[in-house]
Amino acid sequence: MGQAKDFAFIKENLGFILAWPLLCAVLAALLWGSALSTVEDDKRLLKDSALKDAATLSRAYAHYLTRTIEQVDQISMHVKYDWESSRGKLRLEDLRQKGLFTASQFAVVTILDGNGVPRTSTAAATHWQDKAFQELLAFHKNNNSSALRITMPGAENASGTSNASSTNDNGFIHFTRRLEKDEDNFDGIVVISVEQPYFSSFYDEQSLGKSGLLAVFGDKDTVGTSRIGDQVYPASEQDFANSLVLEADNGATHVAGKGNFTDQQSRYVGWQNLRAYPLTAVVGLSEKELLSMHRNDWSSTRNYTIAGSIFLLVFALTATIMSARLAWRKHQAKQVRDTYRLATEGTDDGFYMMHALRDLHGTISDFQFVDCNARGAQFFGLNQEELIGVKLSSLQGERYFQVLLDIYSRAIETGFYEDEYELSEESGLHMAWARRRLVRSGSGLAVTIQDISAKKESEREMELLANRDGLTGLYNRHWLLNFLPKAMARATTEQHKLALLFIDLDGFKKVNDTQGHAAGDNMLKSVASRLQSVLRPSDDVIRLGGDEFVVVLQPVERDSKPARVAERIAEAFKQPFWWAGEKHQIGASIGISVFPRDGEDSETLLKNADIAMYSVKAAGKGYYDFFRPELYAKLRARFEMEQALMQALEQNQLVLHYQPRTNTLTGEMTSMEALVRWIHPERGLISPAEFIPVAESTGLILRLGDVVMEKACAQIAAWKIQHLPQIPVSINVSAKQFHAGDLHQKLSGCLRKYNIRPDLLEVEITESSMMGEDNAIIAELAAIRELGIKLLVDDFGTGYSSLSQLQRLDMDILKIDRVFTNELDKSSEGKIFFKAIVSMAHALGMTVVAEGVETANQLELLRSLACDEMQGYFISRPVPADQIPGLMKKRFLLPLEEKDENTNLLSVA
Ligand code: C2E
Ligand code: CA
Ligand code: CA
Secondary structure, X not given: OXXXXXXXXXXXXXXXXXXXXXXXHHHHHHHHHHHHHHHHHHHHHHHHHHHHHHHHHHHHHHHXXXXXXXXXXXXXXXXXXXXXHOOOOOOHHHHHHOOOOOOOOOEEEEEEOOOOOEEEEOOOOOOOXXXXXXXXXXXHHHXXXXXXXXXXXXXXXXXXXXXHHHOOOOOEXXXXXXXXXXXXXXXXXXXXXXXXXXXXXXXXXXXXXXXXEEEEEOOOOOOEEEXXXXXXXEHHHOOHHHHOOOOOXXXXXXXXXXXXOOOOOOEEEEEEEOOOOOOEEEXXXXXXXXXXXXXXXXXXXXXXXXXXXHHHHHHHHHHHHHHHHHHHHHHHHHHHHHHHHHHHOOOOOEEEEEEEEEOOOOOEEEEEEEEEOHHHHHHOOOOHHHHOOOEHHHOOOHHHHHHHHHHHHHHHHHOEEEEEEEOOHHHOOOOOEEEEEEEEEOOEEEEEEEEOHHHHHHHHXXXXXXXXXXXXXXXXXXXXXXXXXXXXXXXXHHOOEEEEEEEEEEOHHHHHHHHOHHHHHHHHHHHHHHHHHHOOOOOEEEEEEOOEEEEEEEEEOOOHHHHHHHHHHHHHHHOOEEEOOEEEOOEEEEEEEEEOOOXXXXXXXXXXXXXXXXXXXXXXXXXXXXXXXXXXXXXXXXXXXXHHHHHHHHOOOEEEEEEEEEEOOOOXXXXXXXXXXXXXXXXXXXXXXXHHHHHHHHOHHHHHHHHHHHHHHHHHHHHHHOOOOOOOEEEEEOHHHHHHOOHHHHHHHHHHHXXXXXXXXXXXXXXXXXXXXXHHHHHHHHHHHHOOOEEXXXXXXXXXXXXXXHHHOOOOEEEEOHHHHHHOOOOHHHHHHHHHHHHHHHHOOOEEEEOOOOOHHHHHHHHHOOOOEEEOOOOOOOEEHHHHHHHHHHOEOOOHHHHOOOOOOOOOO
């Protein structure tokens, strides 16, 4: 597969890859062609000049020969004249001695008589008997011309009869002239014999080289002489003479070496006929020698050509490799693109390759679609062919294009850009929301666009869900925390205030715990709709969680507005809630914080509203309050108190004091109330009025209640062991203890543990603890009575309970709150009110106790109103347990001065 691909790649790019080698081959061919043609031209020029040189040299040689022969001619004439005029008395030997023959060293002058006998000579006689001389003699005898005759070596018989033995082969050139005496009678010949080298001394290596040729040819009879380099050869050996067109007076030609020259070397040959003598001067220049000179030039040209060729080869190779690599890279890029396309086709994302278009200054002015997938084109409502080539600017409005251009240009700069954006009408894209991803690719951008409209829609739904409370449909905490900062910012710019109402339900936990979660949910729903019913639609209601709600009011000018709304809410909660056929009373504590006064951020504003709510709750519930900085200090003090109280419980710092309850008439002690005291290691004795509310609001009251119950029972048992009179003890039980539901179990457990009679223990419960039409309350009370423990209604008159209610709950004793005792001798209404309660309680079978009796006068009035029992400082303050036995023994506790009516015994006690 890979191989096939590679093959395809090679096939596709062959032309591209081979372009360079082909170009270089052509260049090399041209280079060589020109080099070779230069060489050819040079050769031709060389040949031309060689021929010219040969011709010139042959002319010079001819001239030289002519002068040399003329000299010989003159000598011969001179000798002839002297011989003839002296009538045969000339002595050549004398002439020589007189220095007549300058060239005597190579020329020999001899006179032969008619019979061929030498008569006189410049040298010793040699072969005068030779046939050659005989023939010359015969020639001159028979020919009466007195012209000089030249006989070359190898010449044939002068008479024309061919005879090998008659040739001149003694190596000399003979110049002969006829001698006469007395009227043309033959008298012999003068012979001047010149050595062959004499004619070739013209030879000059400078111009002829080492293998140059010099030759002299006569006519057929007088062949001639030749010299090649240093060697002299008979002219007959130089066969070229036959091929020369010697008919012409002069000329030059190339003569092949083989069979033409002794040394078989080719030559450029020039020739020139001598004008005065029947001789031809020939000069040959060796072709080989000339070429070898030229070859040096050629070899340097060739070297340059080879160097050029090598350069071309290297260049071709490099260029081929580079273009192959380029082609491969292109091929790979294309493959990557094809693959990418393959990958991008069929996906839901739009993919585009964009090319950046730049203006003259190089700044990007537009983008062009270079490629895209089908989906990408579809986003623009086009098909691929239609989109490719299109400019970005032509797809959207001018304003939006500028925005896009900015983003795209930045992506080119930084290499990457990604975002999600809501599309405008102008965008040209057919979707509501898109995620785009721009990646720089070369000089352009790879753009991916994803249609995230559906995702955004579901996100919006999720957002809606995330912002709503599932149970009530109100906004939730998440929404509030998002909303508040914006609302505060708006309030700041519009210069108004904003109020937060923090609402906490009173009694929700009880419902949830005793009625179950379904009831709790129902209640929350009812609360939500009631809240909304008392607010304007523009006010936002939020359920923070549990039984906590927040109302945001804005705009707010003065505190009176949130106060009014809080009152409306509190009022609305006074109406009982109904569900499952039952009536339920729920209160609401409302804390108010105002922006910017009570906090400039959501957290502080919420916290302060919460603190205000908390202080409302601590103060007694069911109302509202604004946040004040001192609330925070109070809250802090409370917190510290809580911590200390926890420690007090652990370290047993609590003790019980006892306050006797007596018969109004006799003053006999009927019971005593156990009242808790905190002996603080540093602060000393702390009143329950200070710490009981903290214990109640934090839940510590449950543990505290257990401790009190335990201590009271232990005390009863101790007195019993001490054989003291068995007098009942009443303990105070808070609403929380009562609602915990296990009070009767704890009481019976305690009785059993200390082995105490139930009639020695009494339980005081406040009116408000028993409020509500609650079956659990009735059941709990019944269970306690069942144990034989008496039930007392504490602080009667401060709550909302009615006597008929108390009767139904089967209470034993009614303790009328001390504010009413205090009113007894102050107004007639007080007395009437008191009397009414006493008579009604009696009618219902309950014993009546007056609390807080401080004066004898009060006692007197109580007696007159038939109040059964009393309790107060007039009889005794609450005292530590160790003082009780004394009181028990005394039994009748009325002060001695009882009869002295106007005396306040408080000071005495
Ligand atoms: P209470 O149940 O109404 O208790 C009677 C309170 O009246 C006691 O205050 C007592 O000292 C005070 N007192 C009695 N006679 C007179 C009088 O002639 N004049 C005046 N001015 N006051 C008189 P104390 O001991 O400070 O207790 C305050 C409250 O603390 C109690 O009111 C009770 O509600 C609560 N408390 C005390 N001990 C306990 C306890 O053990 N458990 C619970 N849950 N609450 C307790
Ligand atoms: Ca009490
Ligand atoms: Ca009381």
